[in-house]
Amino acid sequence: MQTAFTADQLQQPDVAHSEQIIRKCVHCGFCTATCPTYVTLGNELDSPRGRIYLIKEMLENDRPADDKVVTHIDRCLSCLACMTTCPSGVNYMHLVDHARAHIERTYKRPLADRMIRTILAMTLPYPARFRASLTLARLGRPFAGLFDAVKPLKPLAAMLKLAPMSMPKKSVVNEPGVRKAEGARVKRVALLRGCAQSVLDPKINEATVRLLTRLGVEVVVPEGEGCCGALVHHMGQEEPALDFARRNVDVWMREIERGGLDAIVITASGCGTTIKDYHHMLRLDPAYAEKAARVSALAKDVTEFLTDLELPAPRDVGPIVVAYHSACSMQHGQRVVRQPKALLSKAGFAVRDVPEGHLCCGSAGTYNILQPEIADRLKTRKVKNIESVSPHVIATGNIGCMTQIGGGTKIPVVHTVELLDWAFGGERPALLG
Incomplete structure (x- = not known):
């Protein structure tokens, strides 16, 4: 695509x-x-x-975002x-991130939109605040129809x-500290406890720590770690996102030193x-560019990390059919596609691919809040595809997908690591009865 930046x-x-990204687009339309x-x-x-055209026009003309672009x-x-x-x-990810930051700087949103985005940014990244806000939200549920x-x-x-x-009750697994490996230590990792996930479903990190320590991995939950910054980053709030990243x-x-x-397990x-x-986010910060590159290189999804470990023979989990939902951030963002399914198969589960598995379930961070109508249509489509393979359980690697899909089906939805923990010596997930 030709550009005319000065x-x-x-x-x-x-x-x-952004100009380099735009120039790579050849209008082929495969993305549609x-x-x-x-x-x-x-x-x-x-x-x-279409969005690339809108972003190109906005940035080339150095003009504020308008209603159409937004x-x-x-x-x-x-x-x-x-x-x-x-x-x-x-690299559409970096281009749309830049566009969102430009929107945040140049466009004044309607009052209700500003209010909701402020609430999300001030609560979701902070577990204590998020827990309190969920208590208030439960009290407000009867008024949802009015809103x-x-x-x-x-x-x-x-x-x-x-x-x-x-x-769920608070879990000690999310408190800072060291969880020693059982037997000889083979690896040492830091575990990202997360913000929303640590509140909504602490069983995920509990299963992760149980499994890793049984496999000889020492797990550190560092003091001072916080939200990764994704939530505010995707709302165009660039500086708060970079502050979370630096922290x-x-x-x-400090843990590396x-x-x-051996890894930062997520x-x-x-x-x-x-x-x-x-x-990439901190590439222009001379104090953090090199350190950020080192951290990014250590970051691994838990299934990526488990793939490199020697696993014991699994217990007999019985004839359980698992529909594996590959979260968009897993398959498209991280390109982790093979490992989760291979691990589930090795653990003895019958793994089924979901039709139209490349399509989003509609969660997408805060998307199911900010764009609820589109998100609901995507959820309905996703649930129909999942139920078409008649699974006993749905496995995925992202808390947002678990919440979104779980709201549309009676089939149990669990994190992939919960099934792996059970198969390799841990507890049976409570949702499986």
């Missing part, structure tokens, strides 16, 4: 990087076949190719299916509907995609 514009590193919003809405401007960029899930499909290597009838407040209604009816880089570098780390694939991109 020499002065190209002096700005983010603009120069795998883009969930284009498949759902049928609007060219709701495809990656509407179509906001509808993007950042599922990154387009990047898996693109034959030209267009749903007012279009600007639909995200607030979605927020209330997503609040769980009961809250975590500092924490993990203290006792060494059990929420959305977080993994962001942490693996710290090297």
Whole structure:
């Protein structure tokens, strides 16, 4: 794609990087076949190719974002299916991230939108605040229907509907400390406890620690680690996202210097995609560029890390059919595709691929709150495809997908690592009865 940026514009590193990305696009349209919003809405401007045109025009003309641009960029899930499909290597992720930051700087959103985004940014990344907000949300659930009838407040209604009816207790596994390996230590890792996941489902990290320590891995939950920054990053809040990234880089570098780390193990694939991109996010910061690159290189999804370990013979789990839902951030963001299914098969489960597995379930971080109508359509489509393979259980590697899909089916939804922990000597997941 030809561009017409000025020499002065190209002096700005983010603009120069975006220009290189745009020039790689050859208008082929392969991305339209795998883009969930284009498949759902049928609007060219709701495809990656259409959004690239909008971003190009906005950045080339150095103009503030307008309603049209914001509407179509906001509808993007950042599922990154387009990047898996693109034959030209267009890094759509970095381009849309830049566009969102530009929108945040130059566009004033309607009051209700600003209010909801502020609530999300001030609560979700902070476990204590998030836990308190879920308590309030449960009290507000009876009013969800009233909010749903007012279009600007639909995200607030979605927020209330997503609040769980009961809250799991806090888990000691998420408290800072060292969990010693059983027997001889073969590896030492830091575990990202996460923010929303640690509140919504602490069983995931409990299963991870049990499994890893049985396999001879020492697990460290460092003091001071916080949100990966993905949530605010995808809302265009660039500086808060970089602050979260710097904080975590500092924490993990201290652990590297203290006792060494073989990996930073991540059990929420959305977080993994962001942490693996710290090297890009902090590339212009001379104090952090090298450290961030080191951290990104150590970041591994738990299934990536387990693939390199020697596993014992699994117990007999019985004839259980597992529908494996590959989260977008896993298959498209991190390109971790083979490992989770191979591990589940090795553990003795009958693994089924889901039809249209490349399409997003509609969770996408806060998308199911901010774009509830599109998210609901995607959830319905995803659940129909999953149920078509008649599984006993659904496995996935992302808490957002677990929440989204679980709201549309009676089939149990568990994290992949919970099944692996059970098969290799741990507890049977409670949802399986």
